Amino acid sequence: xxxxxxxxxxxxxxxxxxxxxxxxxxxxxxxxxxxxxxxxxxxxxxxxxxxxxxxxxxxxxxxxxxxxxxxxxxxxxxxxxxxxxxxxxxxxxxxxxxxxxxxxxxxxxxxxxxxxxxxxxxxxxxxxxxxxxxxxxxxxxxxxxxxxxxxxxxxxxxxxxxxxxxxxxxxxxxxxxxxxxxxxxxxxxxxxxxxxxxxxxxxxxxxxxxxxxxxxxxxxxxxxxxxx
Numbered sequence: 173x174x175x176x177x178x179x180x181x182x183x184x185x186x187x188x189x190x191x192x193x194x195x196x197x198x199x200x201x202x203x204x205x206x207x208x209x210x211x212x213x214x215x216x217x218x219x220x221x222x223x224x225x226x227x228x229x230x231x232x233x234x235x236x237x238x239x240x241x242x243x244x245x246x247x248x249x250x251x252x253x254x255x256x257x258x259x260x261x262x263x264x265x266x267x268x269x270x271x272x273x274x275x276x277x278x279x280x281x282x283x284x285x286x287x288x289x290x291x292x293x294x295x296x297x298x299x300x301x302x303x304x305x306x307x308x309x310x311x312x313x314x315x316x317x318x319x320x321x322x323x324x325x326x327x328x329x330x331x332x333x334x335x336x337x338x339x340x341x342x343x344x345x346x347x348x349x350x351x352x353x354x355x356x357x358x359x360x361x362x363x364x365x366x367x368x369x370x371x372x373x374x375x376x377x378x379x380x381x382x383x384x385x386x387x388x389x390x391x392x393x394x395x396x397x398x399x400x
Contacts (some may be wrong), residue, residue: 198224226395229375234375245371262362266323268304273340276355
């Protein structure tokens, strides 16, 4: 099948296929700073051999579970030998939106609301959305804000929130079977030509905060534990 490079990303390249779908090529480049892996950083800081492979394998594992649960995603198929994933075309919301689901109060949630809640407190699959804007520090945005700014409809927001909570439960329950505890996870959503919301991008260790026996697990260590 013919493919044409349409976008070079930090951790993936995107190719257009002649069947109308797209091909994501996972790379071993990682975001970080001073040679240290950090999924929160906005620039490529290092290359770790095999990271593209484990990110793809974890993504395929969860996309197949989510599709089987009847939740719409962009996942079509994958070629693990080529480290590629075929996906359906999807538009992103605005200039890019991140959706976070929090099961425990940690990270930026505590930095913002620490006067009101203790670190590690259970949260009821709390969903929040931020604009992908490095210069502005990925600002939070409310449902009303997204509607006023014409980024999405109220119906799309409600669909994303419901899908996020269902997908988070799938991941959290699966992690628990492996003796791991999911604290929070970050997703990206898009929509098709008819406006239907779908999960896009990847579901990899760098997009989640996972603990074991009360200790935070670094993403690369998590990948190793996951496939052990």
